[in-house]
Amino acid sequence: MRIRVRDIRLPLDHTDEEIKREAACKLKIRPEDIQNLTLIRKAVDARRKEVFFTYIVDVELAEGIRIEEALWASPHIARIEEEEEAKLVPGDALLPFSPVIIGSGPAGLFCALLLARYGYKPVVIERGKDIERRIKTVNDFWQKGILNPQCNTQFGEGGAGTFSDGKLTTRIGDKRVEYVLKTMVEFGAPSEIMYLKKPHVGTDNIRRVVQKIREEIIGLGGEFYFDACLTDININQKCLKSIVINNRYELPCSVLVLAIGNSARDVYHLLRRKGIELNPKPFAVGVRIEHPQELIDKLQYGDFAGHPRLKAADYHLTYQDKITGRSLYTFCMCPGGYVIGAASSPGQVVTNGMSYYARDTGIANSALVITVKPEDWEYDPLGGIRLQEDLEHKAFILGGEDYKAPCQRLIDFLKRRPTTSLKGSIATFRPGVKPANLWELLPREFCEVLQRGIYYWDKKMPGFIDGRAVLTGVETRTSSPVRIVRDENLTSVSNPFIYPCGEGAGYAGGIVSAAVDGLKVAEMIIKRYAPPQKAVELRGEEIVRGSLL
The missing domain is CATH 3.50.50.60 (FAD/NAD(P)-binding domain)
Structure with a gap:
């Protein structure tokens, strides 16, 4: 019998044997009664002052071992029903050529x-x-x-x-x-x-x-x-x-x-x-923000930041703007990564985030994007593409027309003043960055939503507004602006x-x-x-x- 055991919480320095021991404790059996244990989910719980690892595991019991009937009522214990994989049966319609x-x-x-x-x-x-x-x-x-x-x-x-x-x-x-x-x-x-x-x-x-x-x-x-x-x-x-x-x-x-x-x-x-037939589809546009990774680690892990068993921290933030009705959210957050040039046509500047498996650059980045909807381009199926292209070309012009990206220090953006120098900044964008005022890139409404959202996030995550942080634009390829029906x-x-x-x-x-x-x-x-x-x-x-x- 296979049993799923949830809600196993252990300190960061635990051993593998402790996972088995805790699962056995929840099942009210001995650790040696567990014949096999498989990890199903591992997560970091940093919601409290102390940081834990949490686990969901599947266990197989040794022959003859049973658990108390009353335990099946627990939300943390469940039988695993084995499902037989359905085999696909090819159809009989004629297919003249390879798909x-x-x-x-x-x-x-x-x-x-x-x-x-x-x-x-x-x-x-x-x-x-x-x-x-x-x-x-x-x-x-x-x-x-x-x-x-x-x-x-x-x-x-x-x-x-x-x-x-x-x-x-x-x-x-x-x-x-x-x-x-x-x-x-x-x-x-x-x-x-x-x-x-x-x-x-x-x-x-x-x-x-x-x-x-x-x-x-x-x-x-x-x-x-x-x-x-x-x-x-x-x-x-x-x-x-x-x-x-x-x-x-x-x-x-x-x-x-x-x-x-x-x-x-x-x-x-x-x-x-x-x-x-094509239909227009909502998506989101915005900029990339970069912080020192050690700052994000400290904000997320507190005193446990730097622990050898904790990987580079991430975050996910949302904001609903009451004035415009638009949503602002973080997207494709890359711990220990780079902001990269992602253009696919001449005369465009497009940002994206990338990291290697090690996530070890020391710089955290995330897109900060504002929702846009088909009514913003009068429901034309290809209107969202035109919005993307307009923003990407503006970014190309602001960046100096050589595929460098316009970049602004976060503090300057919030104070609505242009950045005049990026010397010593943490900006990682390749092929390079040029000091700019991103209020000249995005529509004023979008900038105001971004400004209000960042102030809101700094209250939820104090320290998010940091003097070292930079914004680079423009992020437009969050999802397809078109649906092929x-x-x-x-x-x-x-x-x-x-x-x-x-x-x-x-x-x-x-x-x-x-x-x-x-x-x-x-x-x-x-x-x-x-x-x-x-x-x-x-x-x-x-x-x-x-x-x-």
Whole structure:
């Protein structure tokens, strides 16, 4: 029998044996009566003066051991019902050609992986480069200001999450989350992601994981094509015929998965021209704030800051502005990380947060973002994109038109005065920063919400307003501003052979939820179609085939 035991609280210096002893105590048995113990959740509880670790564990009892019947009434003890994993049964609809997946981010990768494991030989089309060449291209942008619009922190193998903190937290509560995490561990992610309350892998680990997933897909008969951008979709009376790559190469296509990511603005425009229904969607815009990590550790852990078993602290803050009705919240907080240039088109400056697994830069950063809604752009499906582009171009101008970002000391922002020097500042943005007044970047209403919210947060978290803190702009790629409308079969309401998928389609937010959506789409394809009759090949002198890397 497996039993789940919750609410185990232990001091920071506890031993593994104490976890077992505490679980046994709650079950009113001896520690030696526990045959096996598995960590299900580990978290830091810093809500009181003393900091604790809290655990949820699953235990298996030795043969013949039973617990008192009255204990089952406790909210902290429960039987674990074993669920038999349902096997997918392939459908019988004709699938003339391999499923084609546009995009190799989490949604595209996990969709392709499941399809490959069921023998569907998926073809993944990626406008950017494979991970090794992508890293070099991104470094050229950060170090020299040379932007490649087709390969950057948004586009390329692994998607935008490849150059991020690698957060794996999600609130979707889907059973597929475990599959995603187990798969990532299988391909090299740290095993602790299976039980940490706030798991992350860092940009360094996620790069290795996505490459190994690609190799697995190819080994199962799938294929990848890099430097291959979707430029047209050929549809005849709602029947999907083919797609065009790089404006030159036509590829037969009977099922198309659009796992495009939230920055594929050219694809949104293409879909609109093709009559694919799009809806505008709320998202958020703002800036990045940076503090010394030791300050955040002290604010969160108090006297326990610096304890060797405590990792770099994070935070999550929200504020509801009564004057405007807008929400302000922290987003994608990166302990011990960097603020990075994340532009994907010329004449843009875009910020994002990134950290390595060690989170050891000594600088904490987080986006501070204000909600925007479709009524802000009169419900035009592509109006949110125009808002993003306007802000990104203003940031480019304020930053000096060389991809440096406008940056302001927090104290200057709150006092509405421009920053004239950033000498000695903690700003980490690459390719670089330029002193600026962010009141000239964001609309006045947004700046006022940000100002009121920061003062509010400083009351909740005294010390948040710190003389060393800096703000860098602009943060716009929080989520997709567009939803590609789909039905209960997960196909476009405008075409039954097109499957919008993941964050770019408006159905996910973050690495894990995007991967889960990719799995859902793969399941629907498998249930509907028999394996493909023919694998398709893409040929072009500039296109790089994954199986040849």
